[in-house]
Amino acid sequence: MRDETRLLHTAVDEQPFNALTPAVHRGSTIVFPTVESFLARHTQFYDGYSYGLYGHPASRNLATQIAALEGGARSLIVPSGMAAIMVTNLALLRAGDHVLLPDAVYGPSRSSAEKFMSGLGVDATFYDPLIGAGITALMRPNSKLVWVELPASFTMEVQDLPAIAKAAHAHGALVAADGTWASPLGFKALHHGADIAVQALSKHIGGHSDLLLGSATVASEELYRRIKDASRFLGLGVSPDDCFLALRGLGTLAARLERQSTAALKIAERIAEHPSVARVLYPPLPGDPGHAIWQRDFRGASGVFSAVLQPRDDRHLSTFIEQLRLFRIGASWGGLHSLVAPVQLEGARTVSPWREEGPLVRFSIGLEHPDDLLEDIELGLDRYGFLREAAAE
Numbered sequence: 001m002r003d004e005t006r007l008l009h010t011a012v013d014e015q016p017f018n019a020l021t022p023a024v025h026r027g028s029t030i031v032f033p034t035v036e037s038f039l040a041r042h043t044q045f046y047d048g049y050s051y052g053l054y055g056h057p058a059s060r061n062l063a064t065q066i067a068a069l070e071g072g073a074r075s076l077i078v079p080s081g082m083a084a085i086m087v088t089n090l091a092l093l094r095a096g097d098h099v100l101l102p103d104a105v106y107g108p109s110r111s112s113a114e115k116f117m118s119g120l121g122v123d124a125t126f127y128d129p130l131i132g133a134g135i136t137a138l139m140r141p142n143s144k145l146v147w148v149e150l151p152a153s154f155t156m157e158v159q160d161l162p163a164i165a166k167a168a169h170a171h172g173a174l175v176a177a178d179g180t181w182a183s184p185l186g187f188k189a190l191h192h193g194a195d196i197a198v199q200a201l202s203k204h205i206g207g208h209s210d211l212l213l214g215s216a217t218v219a220s221e222e223l224y225r226r227i228k229d230a231s232r233f234l235g236l237g238v239s240p241d242d243c244f245l246a247l248r249g250l251g252t253l254a255a256r257l258e259r260q261s262t263a264a265l266k267i268a269e270r271i272a273e274h275p276s277v278a279r280v281l282y283p284p285l286p287g288d289p290g291h292a293i294w295q296r297d298f299r300g301a302s303g304v305f306s307a308v309l310q311p312r313d314d315r316h317l318s319t320f321i322e323q324l325r326l327f328r329i330g331a332s333w334g335g336l337h338s339l340v341a342p343v344q345l346e347g348a349r350t351v352s353p354w355r356e357e358g359p360l361v362r363f364s365i366g367l368e369h370p371d372d373l374l375e376d377i378e379l380g381l382d383r384y385g386f387l388r389e390a391a392a393e
Contacts, residue, residue, distance in 0.1 A: 022061050022247055024240045028052035046228060054232060058243035063215070065250055066205075069184035070197045072217040074224035077243065078236050081180060081200025084214030085109050088176050088196055089145070091230035095121030097144040102129035102159060103351040104152035106178065110348070128352040130289075132160040139171040148177040148194065150187060150297075151290060154343045154362055155354065156281035156306055158290025161297065165193025174223075180204070183334075185257055186300030190219055196227075203334035204302065207249035207256055211242040256367065260303030260334075263370035267363075268305050270374055276381040278358045281306040303365030304333045306343065309358045309384065317342060317359045320384040326368055326376045333364030338373055340364075 001009070017023070030049050032038040041050040049055060059077045067075040078084050089112070093099055101113055103126045113124035127138055129152055146168040151158045165175045176196040177189035183204040189197040199205065201213035218224050265284050272280040282305035283294035294301075309317070321329060327340040343360040354360075365373060 022058060022244065024058055024244045025056050026240055027056070045232070046225060053235065053237035056240050056243075058240040058247065059238050062201075062213075062243045062246050065247065066184065066199065066201075066215045067217055069188075069250075070190055070199075070217040071184075071188045072190050072197060072219050073221060075215050075217040076224065076227055076231060077201075077238050078214045078216065078231060079238055080212045081178075081198065081202060081214040082108050082112075083236060084198045084200070084216045085176075085178070086112060087227055087230050087234060087236060088198065088216050089117060089122075090234065091227040092145050092174060092176075093117065093120075093122045094144075096142060097121075098123045098125065098140045098142045099145045099147065100125050100127055100135065100138060100143065100173075101147045102127060102149055102152065102157075103349045104129045104155050104157055105147060105149055106153055107348065109147070109178075126349075126351050129157040129159050130352075131164075133163040133167050135164050136167045136170070139167065139173065143168075143171055143173045146173050146175045148175060148189075150177060150179050150189070151181055151283055151294075153181065153304075154306055154345070154360065156283060156288070156290065158283050158293045158297075160293055161189065161192045161194060169193070181304055182298055182300055182302050183253065183257060185254060186261075186302060187298050190217065192297055195219065195223065201246050203332060204257060205249050205253060205334075206246055207252060207334060207336070208245070209332060209335035209337065211245045213238060213242050213246050256336075257300060257302060259367060260365050261301040263373065264301070264303040264305055264363075264365040266370050267365060267374050267377065268307075271307060271377055271381065274378065274381045274385075276310055276385040277307050278310050278356065279308040281308070302334070304362065305365075306360055306362045308356045308360055309381075311357045312359060312384070314359075316384055317361075320380045321361065323383065324376055324380050326373055327363065330364075333362075335364070336367050338364060338366035338368055 030051055044050045063075040063077050078087055125138055148159050148161050168175045174195040177194035178198045179187045179189045180200045180203055197217045199215045201215055216227055268280045268282040271277050283290040284301045321340055327338045330339040331341055341362045343362055345354040
C-alpha cells in the first residue's frame with residue numbers, strides 16, 4: 001500500500017472506550033457494509049443513520065435526553081430555537097391555513113408570520129396573551145396551529161396553556177409552546193396540553209453562551225415524522241460538537257437553574273422597592289399578575305426577569321445600562337454571565353398595547369455572587385434616579 005493510500009485507510013482501533021462523556025463523531029458520509037444496506041439507507045432516516053445531515057450519535061443522544069426531560073416521545077434537534085419554530089410552522093401549515101400567536105410573542109416569530117408565512121398563504125392572528133379560554137372566539141375552521149410562549153420573553157405574561165389547549169383541540173388545531181424561559185426542568189408544556197414543545201437550547205441548556213441549537217419535542221410518532229420530514233426538505237443539520245456542548249450543559253442544568261432562580265428572586269424583590277423602579281415583572285414574585293398560574297403549572301423558574309423603570313430621558317437609560325459593571329449588554333439569557341437588555345416595544349404589539357410609561361429593561365442573572373449583582377444594579381438605579389431629579393430641576 002502506497003503512502004497516499006495509507007493516509008486514507010488507517011486501521012481503526014475497535015476496542016471500546018468507556019468514558020463518562022459521549023463520543024463526538026464528525027462526519028457527513030455514512031458507509032454501509034453491503035449494497036443491500038446502502039440501497040435501504042433511507043429506512044434509517046427516522047431511527048438510524050443514513051447521512052450525517054440527518055443525524056449522528058451526538059444529536060440522537062441529545063434528542064433522547066430532551067424528549068425524556070420534556071415528557072415526550074421524540075425530539076428533533078435543529079440549528080437554533082428559531083429553526084425549531086420555523087420547522088414546526090413549515091411542517092404543519094399550508095396555504096389557506098390560519099395560525100394564532102400571542103401578541104407578546106418572540107419578535108422574530110412575529111416577523112416570520114407577517115413577512116414570510118404570509119407569503120406562503122398562511123394567515124396569522126395575534127391575540128392577547130392573557131386571553132385564556134377566550135381564544136375560542138378567534139378560532140376559525142381553517143385554524144391549524146396555536147402558539148403559546150410561557151412566559152413572554154420580555155413582558156413576562158404567563159399564559160393559561162391548559163385552557164388555550166382545550167379550546168384549540170376542540171376546534172381541531174394543534175398547540176405549540178415555547179417554554180425556553182424555565183427550560184424543561186421548570187415547565188413541561190406537553191403535560192399541560194401542548195402538542196409540540198419548543199426550546200432554544202442555546203440558552204439554559206447550553207448554559208455557557210457558546211452554542212446555537214433548538215429542539216422540537218412531540219408526544220406522537222406521526223407528528224415527529226412530519227416535523228422530521230420538514231427538517232430534511234429544509235436541509236437542517238446540527239454540529240456534533242454543538243450537541244456535545246449541549247449534553248455537557250445538561251449535566252449542570254439543575255444546579256445552575258437553582259442558583260440563578262434563587263438569586264433572581266432575591267434581586268427582583270429588592271429592586272422592586274427602589275424608588276427608580278415602577279414595577280418588576282417576574283412570575284415567582286407573589287405580586288406578579290402571572291404568579292398564580294406559575295404556581296399551578298411550573299416546577300421552577302429561571303434567572304430572567306424584567307423591570308419597568310420610572311419615566312426618563314433616553315439618555316438616562318443608556319447611562320444606567322452602560323455604567324453597570326457586571327452586566328454585559330446582550331439579547332440572550334441562561335449563560336454563566338449576567339446580561340442586561342433594553343426593550344423597545346413601540347409598534348411591537350397590535351392587540352394588547354404596552355401601556356407602561358417608563359422604559360423596560362430585562363436582566364438575565366448569571367452565576368456571579370447575587371450580592372455583587374444587587375449592589376451593581378442598586379448603584380445604577382441610584383444614578384438613574386439622580387439623573388432624573390437633576391433633569392427635573
